[in-house]
Amino acid sequence: MYRLVPVPGESSFMGFPISCFNFLLAGVQEIWWNITYVDDANPDGLFERRVIGVNNTWPPPPMDVNTTDSLLVHVTNSIDKPTTLHHHGMFFNSTSWMDGAEGVTECGIPPGESFDYVVPINSSGQWGTYWVHAHASGQYVDGLRAPVVIHPPKEVHSYDEEFTVILGDWYHDEHSVLLNKFISIANPGGAEPVPDSGLIYFAQNASYLPPISGTSPSSVTSAVGFNENATLPFEPGKTYRLRVVNTSGFAMFFFWIDGHDMRIIEVDGTDVEEFPIDMISVTVAQRYSILVTARNDTSSNWAIHANMDTDMFDTVPDALNPNVTSSITYSSSASVTDNGFVDEYSTVEDTLLVPSDKINPPPSTQTVELEVLFDTMDDGTNHAMFNGITFNSPLVPSVFSELSLGSNASVASAYGPTAFVLNHMDVVDIVIKNGDAGKHPFHIHGHKPFLVGRATDYTSDDPTLNPPISDNQTNPVRRDTVHIPSMGSATLRVVADNPGVWLLHCHIEWHLEAGLAVQFVEAPLEAQQQASRVPQVMYDHCQTLGKPISGNAAGHASTTDLSGWRLGPYQQQLGWHAKGIWAMTGCVLTAVLGMVTVIWYAMGGSISEEEMEHEVKEELDRKARLKGKLFGVFQSGNRS
């Protein structure tokens, strides 16, 4: 799978013949990513904007890795803010600091600095479809995202050829601009920025498929075909594996292909038994592999549909086309058959999927309940909360707290108000209850939990709507990103076998920024045994960025003192408080004073009837005289 020929548009640096390294450094695939801004990218053909790319190109190159290799990503940060790379779904067993979650596992790579991410694919026992993206200040929404495909020596399912289908929503404004509008007192309802368009593009063998010949896409991204300009070449009779990955910041996609049947064979890196389906729903960060058998006739090409779920959008602007189409090409001379609309969207019932590698989860030893809530907070902005607490990135990355706090590392409060400490090899049922009106994709780092149950209404007593979780589960599906509809819940069973600190969050980037996250501090004492393996450069980066590297979340050697760390905002406390009571008292007091003045004015110092009449008469006389004078002047003026 190693690339031997430089991909057009990429720097020669990137296209360096890696096979040489392979020969020298057996078992390590090295990739050099220089993270740069790329101006005037226009993948949707509607708007040119600055994006964050790699080696001055966009989109960032796809990664293809064999499970026999370890992946080593040399990252240089050439943008003007700290960045990170998160290999989504990878375990990083006992090396949590490689996870790339800014604020939790590292401080971020400062501008101009470099860092080597080691992804121990050869030891993690993971293969399938993943993706890599920035996990710092929403940079992946600005473009820093790419698919990662990991190939085992032998695939469970057999097929002739494979493609990666990359879906993504696309904004014309930069994330930071939109974020300022989103978390703002002008947006108390928390309406998320609506994407300006959707993207679909394809990759194979670590490079993107070029546009259909004859089309003339925008020059910056001219090497890659998007949407109508992109197509999948199919040959009759062959069976294809399509790895569908949604790299969106916000939107869920519904994906189907006209004239072709689909069978799900992989979900978030877990091979599953073939599951026929007409349409798949892919939330942000989810992946599915589907098998598609090509038709036997080449008389027509067929439309590929990827429709954004507009139910998630506050409004659907007139200018937005939420329905993205691409095509499967059998013959370049044939026309595309597009069956257009579907009657109804349907979501994948992932609990019905059966993993090929059968594992029965151990019974749970404890339960953590997390209830999702959004509200306008006491600063007037809208934020998200788990159990009523909005997440704030700690000042000290939690991994470094875990490694530096000694025996205090087992105290959850040291990591801030939204952390749970798990003992090594605990089996935890994490129940995520979505009390919000919207649907959310929840992702836990460092694990691929068993999805042991779902409720359609977690508040219900009805066992059909809110079934009890059985301890004895038979091979439930395992996935790292789980979709939970409004008022529904999902129970994730996690075996705490991965010392470190792992974030659980909504993968809608707006919601992560709005605080919809918690941390799981896993096996702190076991993690500390690995402390010496942390690259020194990570601490240097923190110091470059002016952040502390030890102590609790606020940098103090304490389990409770979080001073200097700005938490909140908090939920509003409505009702009568001191301020209101004082104000009300003031209002009543001045009103009473005013009324007393009215009484005082009307009473006392009175004038007798006679005096009153005299004064009125005087006043009237005065007026009459004035009038007479004016009249007289007028008359005399007339005479002369």
Place this chain on the structure above:
Amino acid sequence: MGKNLFSVPIFFIVFRETLEAAIIVSVLLGLAEQIVQEDPDRISGINRTPAVVVEDSNDKGESGSDSSPTPPDAVFEDDEVQRKRLIRKLRIQIFSGAAIGFLIALAIGAAFIAVWFTQASNLWAKSEELWEGIFELIAALMIFVMGITMLKMDRAKAKWRLKLQRAFRNSTVRDGEAQSGKWALFILPLITVLREGMEAVVFVGGVSLGQPATSIPIAAIVGLICGLIIGFIIYEFASRTTLTIFLIAMTNLLLLIGAGLFSRSVGAFQEHAWNNLLGADVDDAGGDGPGSYRVQGNVWHLDCCNPEDNLDNEGWSVFNALFGWTNNATLGTVLSYVFYWLAVIVVLIFMKFNEGRSKFFGVESAAGTRRRVRREKQAEQTNEINSASVAI
């Protein structure tokens, strides 16, 4: 319900204007009787150099014509019957004048309000809060003036008596024709009632703009009836003291409403600014609770008791109309409420001082000095008379 069918400010405005008109009409009635008693010729048309007589009595007349001499009863036996007939005739004139004035005012008022609510309502439909704020501000200021001048209404009787006498006299003198005196008693109440009616229309128009049209009729009719009843009671039975107490109560109620309206107008302006800030997302911010109001500058917010909740306001709208209650108070609404009352206090203190009824840190106003001098003079005169009588 309360807010939609009964507008409290409109009730009070109509009530107040009716009361004033009633007082004027009652003064006129009394005046007519008085004129007939002392000088029937002016009305009946017999030329007996009337102007001089009236003028004399007025120039002297500290306490009107009560002290002036009446023609001796013995002169004409028929006079008594004739006078009664005359008085009845005059009363009919006055009442018909008042009735016609009222009808004209009603017609103009109805037309005015109809035009407002059909034509002008388009004007503020777009930014309702802004208009509501402007109208509430106008209403609050009007009520301020009205409430404070109302306190002087115990002097209205005297004022109107003199004014009408003068007007009546002028009309007869100037025309030199006896017929016009007859018309004066028709035209004066007509104009008076019309004037008060138009005033009421303007006030009602100003206040009602922020409110649904359905809230006007009942409030106006009830205000009218109450005004007439109270006006009659005051005229027939009440002493000046009871009138004063009544006026105090009324003024305080009016000012409570006015302060509430002022505070609400500030609230409406802030709401308008808030809606502008939200822009397209304004729909999301309805109702109560987090997200429905601006946190910055908020003083209290209750997740209940919303007077603007048309479905379930449980009487909070009445509380709102009377006292300006809101479940969402801001610095602006609280301070405006307080400052309205402070303005009332300052103005009243100044007025009482200016009228010479109170000293301010020992300083006396011109009117006060005049009155004191006059009192002292009178006291001297009585003393002189007393001492003179003692000397005799």
